[in-house]
Amino acid sequence: MLGETDAVRGHALDRGKDFFDADWYRREYPDIDDADPWEHFVAHGDAERRSPGPGFDAQFYAGTYLALEEHHALRHFLTHGRRAGHQPRPVPRTAHESRDAMSALLAGVEHPILLVGNDAQRAGAPLLMLELARHLRGRGWAPVFVLLRGGPLLGRFQALGPTVLIAEGHDVAGLGAALEPETPIVANTGWAAPVLQQLRPSGPSVLLVQEMPDYLQEHGLLEPVARAATIVAALPAVTEQLRERLPAGTPVHTLLPGLLHATGSPEGVTRVERLIAESVGADRLIFLGAGFADERKGFDRFLELAHRIHDLESRSAFVWLGDVGEWGRRCADQARERGLPLLVPGFRLDAPAWYANADVYLLTSRQDPGPTTVMDAARCGVPFVAAPGDLGLQSLGRLLDGVGWFLADEGQVPGRAVAVARSETHQSRAERARHMEGHASFDGYVDDLLQLLRMKGLVDEPSRGR
Template sequence: MTEGKSLDYLPRPVTRSRPDSTAAMSKMIAGCEQPILLASHDAQRAGVPILTLDLARALQHRGWTPVFLLGNAGPLLPRFRALGPVFILAEGWDVAGLGSALPRGTSALINTAAIARVGAPLAEAGLNCLVLMHEMAAYIRDQGLLSDLGTARAAGARLIASMPRTVQALADVLPGLEHVRPGIVLPDTPLAAFRQRLRNRRAAPVFIGAGHADRRKGFDLFLDAAAAITRQAPQARFVWLGELDDWAQTLANRALAEGLDLELPGFVDDSLARYRAADVYLLTSRQDPGPTTVIHAAAVGTPFVGYAADIGINGMTQGLGQFVPPEEPGTFVDTALRLAAGVTPAFRRRLRREIRARTGFAPYVDALLSRLSRAQDGAA
C-alpha cells in the first residue's frame, strides 16, 4: 500500500462516469497538436509495452503527440508518462468517454489483442483504429480474445497481424486479415557495457535465453538443454535474462544446487552486451509470437537454435539460426554446440548485416501510418 501510494496508484478502482472521463481527457490533451492514441495492456518490462514506447517515440519525432491507454500499470509507467498523458483503465476510466474527448478521426494504435476490448468503443467514438495482433492464434483462442477482435472489427477497427502464421490460422473466423511484419528498435546499450562483458568472457561457450521465465517460454526445456550441453561441454555457461515466476524459480534453484553454471540477472538494461558475450541463443519457447529477443541477439551477431513449436518467426529466419523438431532434444543440443563452435567474427558481421536489412523500424511505422491514412480516406 505504501509503495503503491508513492507511485500514485489507487488502492481500489474508482468508477469514473463517461462525462468525467471525457472531461479528464479533454483537460489532458488541451493544446496537444496532432494527438495519436496508443493502447497497451500494461506497462510491464515486456515486448508489447516496450514496442508501444518505441512506436510513441518514432511518432513523436514525426510531429505526433502520444496519448496512452494502459490496461494496468507497471515499472515502465514513468517512461510512458515522460512521453505523454497516460490513463490506466484499471483505475476505473470509461473508454468511450476517453475516446469521445478526442477529435473525430484521431488515429489510434491498439497494440496487442490483449487490449482489443477498447477497439469497439474507440471506433464507435469516431477514432481511426488499428488493432495490432502480436499474439499467436492458439493464444488468442485460449485467452478468449476472438470476441473482442470481432467486435472491434465490426465497429470499424482494422486488424493487423504481425505473423503470417496468425493470418493463416485465423482465416476461418477472421478472414482477410492483413499482415505487417514489425520492425525492431535495438535497446540503447553503451559501448562500455559491450567492452565490460567481452573482457569478462571466459573461453567456455556461453548459451543465453530471455523472457518472462514460465512454462510457455519453456524455461524447463532451457534447463534440460543446459544440463545436456554441460555433459558434453563441462565448462559451458548459461544465462537467462528476465524475471522468473515461482515455478521457474523452483526449477532454477534445483539446477543451481546440482551445480549448473547458471546466471539469472533478471531484467537488464545492457541486454545487447550480454547477447554479444554469448555464443548461441537457446529458443525453447513452446509458444512465442516473436520473439524480439532472438532478433536482438542476432543483431549483435549471436545465432539461435529453437524448437519448431508455435513460434511466429518459424519460417522467417533463414540465415539467422536453426529450428529443430520439438521431439528431438538431442538434435537441439547437438545443433547448439555446433553453432557455438562456428561463431567467428566474419559470421557475426554477416548476421548483423542480415538483421539490418530485414528489421528496419522506420518502414514499420511507415506501413502503419499508411494504413491509418487509407482508413481515413475511406471514412471521408
C-alpha cells in the same frame, strides 16, 4: 512479540497505519485465528497481498502498479506509489467524468495519436509500444496512452505522453467520447481489442496482434479482434492462422516487426562480459534465452537442455534475460544445485550488451508468435537454435537462412547448439548482423503502420521532425 525482522517491517509500514482496521482485517481474513491482526499483517499479510483495511485494496494495487510476482503492496505505496500518484483503491468514474478527465489530458495537445495497450510490464509488447511512441514523436505526433493496467515501466510511458489507466476506475466509452473524430488509434495486442471496441473510434484505427490465435481463443479475444477495422499480425504464420479463425473475408495485414534494440555500446558490452566472468567464469560459451520465465516461454526446457549442453561442452554457461517469478526462481535454484553455471540477471534494458556476449540464442518457447528478441539478438550477430514449438518465426522462411535452425527433434538441440557455438566467427556474426539490419528497420515498420492509417482516413498528418 515482533522479531527483529518483523520490527523492521513494522517500522516501514508504520506510516500506513491509517489504512489498517483490525476488526475489518479479522473479519476479512478469519484464518489468522487468534494472532494479533497488525502483527500478522506486518509478518505475513503485506507479503501475501492482503489488504490492511477497506481504504487500501492490495489486489487492485498490485495488479495495477506492481511488477509480475511482486508483493508488499502497501509498503510499495508508502515508499513509492503515493509520491507517484498511485491510487490506494479503484475510484469508479462515470462516462461523463472519464470524458472530462481525458479532455483535460488532451487540452493543448496537437496531433495526438492514441496508443492502447494492456499494461506497462517489462515485456515485449510494452517495449514495442514505447519504441513506437518514441518514433511517432520524432515524426510530430503526440502519443497519448490508454492502458488497462500499469506496471514498473509506467514512468517511461508517462514521460512520453499523458497516460490513463483504465483499472483506476475509468469508463472506456467516456474516454473515447473525448477524442476528436480524426484521432488515429493504434491498439497493441489482442488484450487491447475489447478496449478499442469500447472506445468506438470514428477515425482511423489499427490493432496490432502479438499473440497466437490459440491464445486469443483461450482468453475469449477472437471476437473483439474480429471487430477491429484494421488487423495487423507481426508474422505470416499468425496472419494465416487468424484468417482461418476469423469470419471469412476479415482482412489481416502482415507487418514484419521492427528491431527494438541498437547494438550495445563497447563499454556496456565490456561491463556485461566482466559480470558474466565474475558470475560463471571467463572464456565460456554462452547460451542465452529471454522472456518472462514461465512454461509458455519454456524456461524449464531451457534449463533441462542447458544441463545436456553442459554435459557435451564443459566450457558452456547459461544466461536467462527477463523477469523471473516464484516458479522460475525455484527452477533456477534447483538447476544451480545440480551444478549448472547459470546467470539470471532479470529484465535488462541493456539487452544488446548481453546479446553481444552470447554465442547462441537457445529458443525453447512452447508457443510464441515470435519472439522478436531472437531477431534483436540476430541483429547483434547471434545465431539461434530452436527446440520444437508453435513458433511464428518459422513462417519467415528464407529470411532466417543462416540466422537460425528450427529442429523437429528436441534430442538434436544440445548437439546442434554446441556445434553452432563452436563454429561461430567474427565474420559470420558481422554478416548475420548486416543481414538482419537490412530486413527489419523500425523506421520502415512505422512507415508501413502510418501507411495503413492513411489508407483508413488519416488526415492532418504532422511533418517529420516537428
